[in-house]
Amino acid sequence: MEKLFPDTPPEQRKEAFTGFETWLKKNISQKHLKKGTEEASSVYVIPVVVHVIHNGEDIGDGSNIPAEQVLSQIEVLNQDFRRQNSDRENTPDVFNDVAADTKIEFRLAVIDPEGNVLDEPGIDRYNGGRDSWNDTQLDNDIKPLTSWNPTKYMNIWVADLGSSLLGYSSWPKSSGNDGVPIEAGNDNQDGVVINNLVFGSNYTNYGSFDNLSDDRYDRGRTCTHEVGHFFALLHPWGVVGGCSDDDYCDDTPTTSSDRDDVFSPCEFPDPDKPNTCTDDENDLPDMFQNFMDYTADACMNLFTMQQSERMQAVMENSPNRNELLSSQVITPHFAPSNLVITGNALEGYTIEWTDNSLNESGFIIEVSTDPYSGYTAIASIPANYTSYEASPGDGVFYYRIKAINQSGESDYSNPQATPNILPPDAPINLSVVEYSQDSILISWENVSDLATSIEIYVSEGSSDSFVLWLDDVSGNQDSIWVTGLSSETLYAIKIRGTNSAGDSDFSGTVLVTTLPYPPSASTGLSVLFDDDSRRLRLIWNETSDNEDGFEIYRSLDSLSGYEEVATVAANTSQWLDITFYPPPLSLYYYKIRAYNEGGYSAFSNIGRYDAISELEDAPLKSSLFVYPNPVSEVLYLNAVMDVDQEVQVLLTDITGKAYENIVIETESKVLYYEFEADKYPPGLYIVQVNTTKGRGAIKILIQ
Template identity: 25%
Template sequence: MKPFLFSSLLVLTTTVFFAQSTPDHRTCGTDSVHAHMMGLPGFSDAWKDKVDAVNDNLISVANRGECDDPLIIPVAAHFQNTGIPIDCAIEMALDQVEIMNADFGGYNDDIATWNNLQPQLWPAISNAESCICFCLATLNHPDGFGLEDGDYAVTIDQTDGDNDGAWSGYLNFWVRTIGGGVLGYSPLGGNGNGDGVTVDPAYFGSTSCGGNTVSPPFDLGRTMTHEVGHYLLLEHPWAGGGCASSDDVADTPVTDNPQFGCPNDEIINCDEPILWPTYMEYCDDPCLFMFSAGQVERMETYVTQNLTNLLDNSVTVCQESACLDFEVDVNFSDETCAGNDGLIALEATGGTEPYNFSIDGGAVMTSNTSFNGLSENTYNVYVIDDFGCEFFQEVELERDDPTIVVADLQHEYCSDGAGLIEVDVQENSVFEYSIDGGLSWQDSPVFPALSSALYEVLIQNNTGCSGS
């Protein structure tokens, strides 16, 4: 019965309000939310069982290449009493999702800072690129919110608090004023049954618009990266506080307090250098730029064990998921000397049939997969399936050079002017020939009555194919 009890408890609304003030450093409300949840009947035992299951079955990321099976999590963003208009809200949500994908995937621009500092400050710690990625949902939205297929899952003043069962199957972003210096908060280990992460609009993404200003030094979107880390079961590195505490991540050094501001050098605490660049610290956004390998292992394990409802839902609500297996094989042959005989052949697989094809960037679409009679040029291949999955590739067709061999060569004898050159053009086309630099042309490939000299035979046909 424990799993059932745990599932039931987690859908309780845990809206948290803090007194309004201007933050002078990062503060996260997750510890307060978690302390409240741990006081609910039965929650503590169920939560500990879930943590033990993760700790006992960590998925290793060591020596892993690219992600063959990304863990796609669908996102919905709900703006509550912010006054931010829908166009701006969508722009902010897309920006935040893009930031999180870069941060979790380890391709954020400032990862270079980690690469520069790591060998000297943290030689035994490696960062990792997570297979977790996020999409702002666009399909099969819940009823009652006025959203159609193709619309982004962004709502304005249609939800309250930090839980809405209609949005089960999504990682929800609750964007509303929090106050009290708190930038955001999350359940410590979310469940995807209508819960989510709450953030103040002043720290959501990096885009200022619609009367909302994203405030430095928390204006790079790292507040949500931090809070979603909590949602995926990462604790603060100092955990409960004190040098005997643990965040259950093997490669994050023990520390007893958060770090603020923007360090740039080694800070020793509890006998180890603090890993202040991890997104789970309290530093300013410019000084948070990595997840450790252990943190990535913990998050991916949590997702695969506890958030399969989100992964399953992504297949129907995220175009990115539906397009994962959509591929197009492109084959082509260049134009020969015969002219206008280049070919581009396309084969689409996966996705959703029927497919439509184009070689001019989509200006003219057809169900035909083969394009022949082409000349030397650059073609913009575009393929789209019935679901809207798209494929682009630039194909450059060249003109084959004619192959010319000397069929016969006879030197003159004692200046008798009886030399001869005969060439053979190994192309299926009619050519004309010149031996005087193009001043005169003839139909025959044979040039007799030649004196001793250096000759260059030129050839050309009526399609413009030429050579020597």
């Protein structure tokens, strides 16, 4: 958010927020008065367009990121803002009571500003004609050319921003005053900008992505953070920082500054700095898990209730935010529900329903004599209507309704029958098909065709404290995922059919315990030569408390060919590799991962045993020359040997991962080689040359 305050003195920064915060506080107070009304359960759906700024690469290469990477980021946004993120269970107990489902969802746009259906939903690809951008270039050159109407789309620009800028966002405007005067910006600059090196996640079902190579920022939380700014969230340390500053949310503990010093294993309270503000004896430890801090992605897992209130108040009242809720560039938000039919065949029927969308242009009403086929449209009525009068005559009739707009249509409501029908029979053969950490797939058999919907009841534990979990399951459906559950928890589930005449008996009850989440990755893996046994000993930091064991893998080159060499028990932090004796002048790479019933952790860092490195080739070291350094394109290697020989040349990053591993025959005692440096990710590398006498090595920086 520092982009909002270029060269602005601290007191002026704080003063800049006065008007906006006064306006926002008033709207939050008004929202509190509405607690308990239907507004409290509203879901805010935001249409999104992602402008992928590239330099002419094919889709999927370089800056022209694949659609799957965009989809992974939208999935993360929806999980984080609805508190469906799998790591929500890492929220410390002391913060669980304030952790919030913000009730904000994001959907990729279906149509462009001209009304054309997008080939790739929500994606606008633009060739900017350059490799990388700074914020001034994006704001002044790219945004005005590519921005879509900010009252209909939340614009997200994804581009190569280099190595120093992760992302930034425009600030919302307050109605009737300028709000934050700096970076209020023009409408064609309104939106979020994210570096393509941190956009998307390697932890969704869409796979992993080559440019998300920094494990500190590979879970999509930079975008979550910046979208928080887009909806008026401040950092926990406030506008300028310090324990006297304020983010205007009382449920985020006072924090003096950012906590970018916190990373995996995210120990809480942080053992080095548990609480940066201690003047108030009641102040809690720093909430570094908040999405608005600067901690590593793996350590973030919550918004708070008051942060949620700020964002909701902005969406309901701020220009360019409020209009998004009624934008028709996505299909109607949700299907109509709670369909109720009253009356009789003689006097006619009244059909009533709940309108769950803010962006429909109308409703289509259909009727049939069969609950699940043969429907005919009988009426089209305007938006915001929630009732209709029908006189179909004698017999049993079924009605269903869908919302429509220019982008398409919602799902149908569950059908409902006219009230001259019998209640359905109970479903049978309820069973558990599959389950995960937070979801259970159940199936059943319908023995009656009279049910228009199925109700799912869930109880935590085997008690009889069942609650209605789902009530909008179609009556002809015979399976569903029950979601939103907790890990490692015993659940009881039962179901029943319903229609306008009443409810069936309950089915039988099934019991299942959800899986644990996979353990966290181990860190600090090192490989040492054990003098007593003449074997290799691995030592690592165990960061998880729920693993069942560890798998250990070994390789000769760190690029490929890893094979599993052992499985060791839980709560282990070292292992002696008794499977072989390492030969002289050998090089081996190891990595480990923890596992449990719920899956595998990510792999640890790569640990390396390098017997060659113990010997130094002095003549080689004195003549070894690698240039230019830093390098962005071609890297040249020169050295003079005392005799011609075969030389091994390695290029590794600082974790030991090898990117080149070749053998070169010298000619006239001269070693020469060229690296194509521009094909490697930017960062610090080591060029290592291994000869018959030993080795030489030089660190290089690839930009």
